Amino acid sequence: MARTAIYPGSFDPLTNGHLAIIQRGLKLFDRLVVAVANNPQKSPLFTADERRALIREVVGEDPRVEVDSFDGLLVDYARRRGIPTVLRGLRAVSDFEYEFQLANMNNRLLPDFESVFVMTGEDYFFxxxxxxxxVATFGGDVSAFVPPAVIVALQRKLGRAPAAPRG
Incomplete structure (x- = not known):
């Protein structure tokens, strides 16, 4: 039986930190469902369809990665999909506090639901x-923080030419 986890997030936009978590998750699980969360309380720069397309473009045709989206509670999505595990990345202590609360709430709502946490690498913790x-909105160079496809999408979305890399 394949070990599958959901890696949920807004991914607005996908960052190299997200990509690192996907790569690390594939070392722990046979399959990952990268699930774009549609949160009506947020005003995303990219639509859910655009975010899914960017993720698919960046991860390529890896058959171990499925890209999907969902509305509502993660536990309801997990129940519908029959996936009992969520993968989450932690950057700092503040992430831990929020994720700890979320994991416990999710476990109360769906008792067999497990949360697996991995620390973000030192290159992307900030x-x-x-x-x-x-930074992109104000014309700054984000090329060190996002995949090239995301830079192109940001430029298109924000209607500007690329910022010159600093260095």
Whole structure:
């Protein structure tokens, strides 16, 4: 039986940190469902379809990775899919506190649901999609933090030429 986990997130946009978690997750699980969360409380830069397409473009045709999206509670999505495990990345202590609360709530809502946490690598512990959006919006160079396909998508979405890399 294949070990499968859901890696949920807004992925607005996909960062190299997200990609590192996907790669590390594939060492732990046979399959990953990268699930774009549609959160009505957030105002995403990219649509869910655009985010799914970017993730698929970046991860390529790896048969171990499925890209999907969901609305509502993660545990409801997990129940529908029959996947009892979620993969989450942790960057800092503040992430741990939030993820600890979320894992316990999810476990109360779906008792057999397990959360697996992996630490983000030192190269990306400070990178968040929110910061990438903010820097890109003001014309900053985000090429060290996102895959090339995301840079192109950000340029198109923000209607500007690429920022010159600093160095």
């Amino acid at each position: 990178v968040s999609a929110r910061l990438v959006r903010e």
